[in-house]
Amino acid sequence: MAPTIESVNQGNGGFEGNNKRSDRFVKATWKNKLTALVVDNGELCRVLERENLRAYGVETVAVETGEAAVELIASGSTFNLIFIDMYLPTMSGPEAVRQIRAMGARSKIIGLTAFITEKDEQDFFAAGIDEFFEKPLDPDWFVPIIREVDNQI
Amino acid sequence: MLGLGADRLRADMNRLLALLFHQGVLDEQFLQLQQLQDETSPNFVCEVVNIYFHESEKLLRNLRGLLMERDFSDYKKMGIHLNQFMGSSSSIGAKRVRNVCVAFRAASEQNNRAGCLRALELLENEYCYLKNKLHELFQIEQQRVLAAGARYPMQN
Numbered sequence: 001m002a003p004t005i006e007s008v009n010q011g012n013g014g015f016e017g018n019n020k021r022s023d024r025f026v027k028a029t030w031k032n033k034l035t036a037l038v039v040d041n042g043e044l045c046r047v048l049e050r051e052n053l054r055a056y057g058v059e060t061v062a063v064e065t066g067e068a069a070v071e072l073i074a075s076g077s078t079f080n081l082i083f084i085d086m087y088l089p090t091m092s093g094p095e096a097v098r099q100i101r102a103m104g105a106r107s108k109i110i111g112l113t114a115f116i117t118e119k120d121e122q123d124f125f126a127a128g129i130d131e132f133f134e135k136p137l138d139p140d141w142f143v144p145i146i147r148e149v150d151n152q153i
Numbered sequence: 154m155l156g157l158g159a160d161r162l163r164a165d166m167n168r169l170l171a172l173l174f175h176q177g178v179l180d181e182q183f184l185q186l187q188q189l190q191d192e193t194s195p196n197f198v199c200e201v202v203n204i205y206f207h208e209s210e211k212l213l214r215n216l217r218g219l220l221m222e223r224d225f226s227d228y229k230k231m232g233i234h235l236n237q238f239m240g241s242s243s244s245i246g247a248k249r250v251r252n253v254c255v256a257f258r259a260a261s262e263q264n265n266r267a268g269c270l271r272a273l274e275l276l277e278n279e280y281c282y283l284k285n286k287l288h289e290l291f292q293i294e295q296q297r298v299l300a301a302g303a304r305y306p307m308q309n
Contacts (some may be wrong), residue, residue, distance in 0.1 A: 038204055044204045044241040051189050051197075087236045114239035115255065137243040 030057055030150045036081040038062040039069040039096065040112070041088050044142050045135060049083055049112075052137045058146060060085055065089060067094030073100050079107050083137070084129070086113040094127035102129035108149050110142075170233035170291055176249070185245030200286055205245050209280055212238045216273055220266065231261045231269065238276075239293055250279050 036058045040046040046062045053060040053135045058081065063069050073079075082100070086093040097109055111129040113120060124132055133141060173179045186233050190197040220226055235258045242251035253276045260268030 021267060040240075042208060042237045042241050044208055045237075045244050047201060047204060048186075048189075048244050055189055085240070087233050091232075111210065112240075114236050114251075115258065134243070135240045 004043040020052055020123075030146070032080075032150055034058045034081070034146060034150060035079045036083065037069060037072065039064075039066065039082065039088065039093070040085040041065065041085060045085070045112075049137050052139070052142075053081075053083075056139070056143065056146060066091030066093065066099075069096050070099045070103075071127045073103055073105050078105070080153070081146065082107045082109045084109060086111060088091075088123060090127040094123050097124070097129055109146065110145065112137075120143045158300040159297050160210050162293055162300055166290060169286070169293065173286055173290075177252075178247070178249050178286065180246045180248040181245065184243060185203055187277055200244065202291070205247070206239055206284060209238065209250075209271045213273075213277060213280065216276075221271060225266065226264075228264055232258065232270065235261060247283055249284055251278065253279050267269055 001137070006058075009108075033058070034125060034152065036053050037050045038046055040049060041064055042060070043127075046064065050062040052061045061072070061077075061079075063072065066084075067082065069093070082105075084093050084097060088096065090101075093111060097111070100109070100110070109129045111124040112135050113131040113132070114135050116132065116134050121132055131145065168271040170179070186201060187197045194200075212234050212260050216231065216238075219227060219231055219234075235254050239251055239258070242248075243253060253272060255267060257272035257276060
């Protein structure tokens, strides 16, 4: 079936934006207040990842660099989930994860990249991530992860 | 009668979207952007697409700048730019642009400068086509909103 504006948003029209975003996301209710950190150098990815998570009721902060993420954790901030890009300027995603884990952070860390390679997968998991996915964020895989984290608290 | 204008414009939007999907220019990820648009952020899709345009043009300039260097050899830097371009293109559903980035990345990994140059030209063309079509889509949407608003002001 060809895509149409009507088919997007449960009958409320796609571009119109005249419905609350919660029409779709109201099904996601969590037992706990959940927090997430997004680490991505690209503004577009950062905005979309943050807004996707917020739409599912996860309080989300987004930073541009590995250094900023490490500083945030070092200052005492804690997050249930961390979504971090593989390729970050200066401090790479794996290096940032190593430092975050070395500080004792027990967050569920999800590595992200535009194109998964075997080497990247090995490097990132060796650094301490729990999951690795190709962008973009897809509710089909991130909602079960959020649910799992929520159930473990 | 005024309402027919909005309906006709909606039909035009749907036809253009169908064409872009059929051509593989966009995929369903583009439609997912609209899930994040509501009355608190009524221009979310447009704003996000503008961020994509801004980022993409910067990345294209960076890629061309690298390849135009006489003694270019920093394929790793090129890979980083391409990775960002792939990620952002996937995130808004720009399928064909993303696919060209994948081919470009393959040439970059082989340190194939000529292949990278060819891929860059293709990428610039694909991006240009996408940008023009998205502008067209947003223009029709603006006209549709105006037409719908002018129809029966008291109904809302």
